[in-house]
Amino acid sequence: MTYAIEVNNLNKVYDGFELKDVCFKLETGTIMGIVGENGAGKSTIIKGILDLINIDSGDIKIFGKDFKENASEIKKDISVVFDESYFHDNLKLPDIDKIMKNIYPNWDKNKFLKYTNHFKLPNNKRVKDFSRGMKMKLSIAVALSHNAKLLILDEATSGLDPVVRDEILDIFLDYIQNEDCSILIASHITSDLEKVADYITFVNNGKIIFSENKDELIYNSGVVKCSEKDIDKISKEDIVGIRKNTFGCEVMVSDRAKYENIGFVIDKTNLEEIILFKVRGQK
Numbered sequence: 001m002t003y004a005i006e007v008n009n010l011n012k013v014y015d016g017f018e019l020k021d022v023c024f025k026l027e028t029g030t031i032m033g034i035v036g037e038n039g040a041g042k043s044t045i046i047k048g049i050l051d052l053i054n055i056d057s058g059d060i061k062i063f064g065k066d067f068k069e070n071a072s073e074i075k076k077d078i079s080v081v082f083d084e085s086y087f088h089d090n091l092k093l094p095d096i097d098k099i100m101k102n103i104y105p106n107w108d109k110n111k112f113l114k115y116t117n118h119f120k121l122p123n124n125k126r127v128k129d130f131s132r133g134m135k136m137k138l139s140i141a142v143a144l145s146h147n148a149k150l151l152i153l154d155e156a157t158s159g160l161d162p163v164v165r166d167e168i169l170d171i172f173l174d175y176i177q178n179e180d181c182s183i184l185i186a187s188h189i190t191s192d193l194e195k196v197a198d199y200i201t202f203v204n205n206g207k208i209i210f211s212e213n214k215d216e217l218i219y220n221s222g223v224v225k226c227s228e229k230d231i232d233k234i235s236k237e238d239i240v241g242i243r244k245n246t247f248g249c250e251v252m253v254s255d256r257a258k259y260e261n262i263g264f265v266i267d268k269t270n271l272e273e274i275i276l277f278k279v280r281g282q283k
């Protein structure tokens with residue numbers, strides 16, 4: 001198995017915040033979603049991976065090679081989209097095409113035209129007259145137009161409406177049809193990650209809580225509805241979180257089949273609910 005990204009024991013301390021021993025691997029040909037609350041550390045992880053901040057310690061490999069030592073060779077195969085546009089206000093699409101041709105040896109003008117047409121971006125307007133959504137679409141069009149093997153997006157789709165987000169998610173799914181290509185997406189929008197991600201890495205307060213196969217995670221988890229005294233019948237290590245209300249308890253378990261087999265009534269669940277139980281549920 002090959003990995004597009006390997007992060008081992010990434011540590012970074014800011015005043016009042018600590019990324020602690022962050023480890024995860026993004027398998028080549030897959031999409032990983034990084035999810036977590038505001039301030040959980042998603043952007044710091046991405047900046048740490050890309051050597052945009054000084055990390056305190058950690059070992060980062062991209063395409064199997066140490067990133068710092070091979071940065072110039074690796075960078076041409078990576079596309080990064082942050083939540084802000086980085087194009088000069090006065091540029092128009094044809095100017096951006098010319099500039100990118102000089103920056104990226106693999107710049108593909110036809111792909112750029114295809115994506116900018118698809119996103120209905122105007123040729124004759126300057127970037128300063130683009131809406132926020134149009135600027136994001138432009139950044140994504142550029143990111144997809146130089147045959148990069150790794151796409152890293154930090155909240156890049158959060159400002160877009162649901163229809164456009166859905167179109168972009170389909171483009172991401174199409175992009176990884178090429179098995180050499182991989183995507184890392186940090187997003188608050190769990191439904192988007194649920195649609196496209198193969199793996200989910202959940203960060204809370206600077207720590208990785210889990211990094212798992214999404215389908216297995218959702219399939220194996222479930223919500224048991226029971227009385228408070230029935231909670232004792234559930235092993236502590238299977239409890240993700242508990243919610244109590246006036247009618248009884250809801251217990252998120254990590255092994256749905258086990259509790260179905262012993263007669264509990266269990267509801268299926270989704271990524272958002274799993275995360276809410278993890279963060280807000282009692283243990």
Ligand SMILES: Nc1ncnc2c1ncn2[C@@H]1O[C@H](COP(=O)(O)OP(=O)(O)OP(=O)(O)O)[C@@H](O)[C@H]1O
Pocket residue numbers: 014015016017036037038039040041042043044045155
């Ligand atoms: N340059 C910096 N100096 C000091 N603290 C920082 C710096 N950059 C980030 N932090 C802190 O690190 C923590 C994690 O921030 P980060 O931007 O990684 O979170 P995030 O999960 O991406 O949040 P959001 O979803 O709101 O974008 C926050 O407490 C933030 O204040």
